[in-house]
Amino acid sequence: MSGRIESRLLERLDRARARGLWRRPRILDGPQTPEQIVDGRPVLAFCSNDYLGLAADPRVAAAAREGLERYGVGAGAAHLVNGHSRAHAELEEALAAFTGRPRALLFSTGYMANLGVLQTLMSRHDTVFEDRLNHASLIDAARLAGCRTRRYRHADAADLTRRLREPGAETGRLVVTDGVFSMDGDLAPLAELASAARRYNAWLMVDDAHGLGVLGRDGGGSCACFGLGMDDVPVLMGTLGKAFGTAGAFVAGSDTLIEALIQFARSYVYTTAMPPALASATLAAVRIAARETWRREHLAALIARLGAGLEHIGLPRPSSMSPIQPVVLGDTGRASAAAAGLLEHGLLVPAIRPPTVPEATARLRITLSARHTEAQVDRLVETLDRVLARESPGATGLESAR
Incomplete structure (x- = not known):
């Protein structure tokens, strides 16, 4: 590789790091299910496209x-x-x-x-x-x-x-x-x-x-x-x-x-x-x-439950009727911090940032699977409320509602 090309690549990599847009693959041990071992630690994942739960059937x-x-x-x-x-x-x-x-x-x-x-x-x-x-x-x-x-x-x-x-x-x-x-x-x-x-x-x-x-x-x-x-x-x-x-x-x-x-x-x-x-x-x-139509029926019920839970903690209910349920936080840093906070509590939800989405629309991209349970969705909502409240003391949500 010529020095000029390598220099350009290094500059692009440095810019990505500086803007908080660095990406890396995670290593999954085991099948694609909600409860996973990722990078050597147990997590509850809300990021798979395995919508009907068939990847590990x-x-x-x-x-x-x-x-x-x-x-x-x-x-x-x-x-x-x-x-x-x-x-x-x-x-x-x-x-x-x-x-x-x-x-x-x-x-x-x-x-x-x-x-x-x-x-x-x-x-x-x-x-x-x-x-x-x-x-x-x-x-x-x-x-x-x-x-x-x-x-x-x-x-x-x-x-x-x-x-x-x-x-x-x-x-x-x-x-x-x-x-x-x-x-x-x-x-x-x-x-x-x-x-x-x-x-x-x-x-x-x-x-x-x-x-x-x-x-x-x-x-x-x-x-x-x-x-x-x-x-x-x-x-x-x-x-x-x-x-x-x-x-x-x-x-x-x-x-x-x-x-x-x-x-x-x-x-x-x-x-x-x-x-x-x-x-x-x-x-x-x-x-x-x-x-097995029950898979779609269960998925629809989980989507409704998540939307109601997000409303309860003061977040907008996503308008999506699909398993893709975005929580738009706007700022790239805030979305990344929220994803990191969720991971601290054992929940894997990716932060999606520009250029994948337009500027000022960074978000948590929650995806649901027919293999998720109602209890797992409730855990996600409760943990998200704690994480966002920690970032913004005084915000209303589940903790203040109790």
């Missing part, structure tokens, strides 16, 4: 073991060479059925799925219209696809409509949005976005990483919440590492869409298929998610 693990015995570990090749096993084919069929679409196609990650879609559908003459708070994978996918981009105000269908009317936006048009936004947990106004897209001859793509499996009685996700089908949302992307508890991603849609992705999506064509055993495990998880 013994039935999912058993399916993975059976897949290992049948297929071995690695796929050994790309899907289009000889890496596409029966396990992959069965999972794609199950995902198509789960989402109510003719076909689904597996990708190794959500990043690769989003890139594959935009690179296939868009050319440099086309335009992507995307929400300003879209996930980084969608923003990067539009940049790497080389198309033109227009970003509309967050969850603002009127602003999208105005941009669709702008001169120069008459070529191929794709509206792209998260279904559930990852930092605030709010839903996109999909019915209004779908209406605007239809009116101006655009397709709508929804990245429902945080909605599928979680929202709706049957887990149909954000599209199901609004009663939208494939005619409204031609392109649906979902991930497998959240509600389904494994890893990978997929795109679901029409025969034409899926065939086009198979032929032209570089992030599908030129990468090794996911391990077949992982596909076997995910198939078991999808079936459990579809069948």
Whole structure:
């Protein structure tokens, strides 16, 4: 590495440290459950995307073991060479059925799925219209696809409509949005976005990483919440590492869409298929998610309990109906201090700071799982009240209310 490049990197690292934005991976010993051993100490974690509690489900693990015995570990090749096993084919069929679409196609990650879609559908003459708070994978996918981009105000269908009317936006048009936004947990106004897209001859793509499996009685996700089908949302992307508890991603849609992705999506064509055993495990998880509606019911009850508890200690109830429940504290230092205080009491809740979220919106990002208990949620609220009261003596909350 040249001295100039290394010097630039060191300067960037120093700036990150100075601004309190330093990140590091934690080491988890054991399965992904609420009660964990992290960095050698026991914690109660409220930071996992394992929304339905399937990551450590013994039935999912058993399916993975059976897949290992049948297929071995690695796929050994790309899907289009000889890496596409029966396990992959069965999972794609199950995902198509789960989402109510003719076909689904597996990708190794959500990043690769989003890139594959935009690179296939868009050319440099086309335009992507995307929400300003879209996930980084969608923003990067539009940049790497080389198309033109227009970003509309967050969850603002009127602003999208105005941009669709702008001169120069008459070529191929794709509206792209998260279904559930990852930092605030709010839903996109999909019915209004779908209406605007239809009116101006655009397709709508929804990245429902945080909605599928979680929202709706049957887990149909954000599209199901609004009663939208494939005619409204031609392109649906979902991930497998959240509600389904494994890893990978997929795109679901029409025969034409899926065939086009198979032929032209570089992030599908030129990468090794996911391990077949992982596909076997995910198939078991999808079936459990579809069948065991109590998981979503329990999760909804925990979300309501947390919101009521936060109100009781003088904090705003998050507007999110998803398992993502942000407590916005504003100042980066305050959010970091609150996360550190919670960790002192054995609770792991991450502080999310700029640039991941806009300036002055640093927050604690609480995520709930169907494996959490009511008592664990109560413990979180009570401990948060103590931590914030310690930072701001005289603040009202549980302690002063007693």
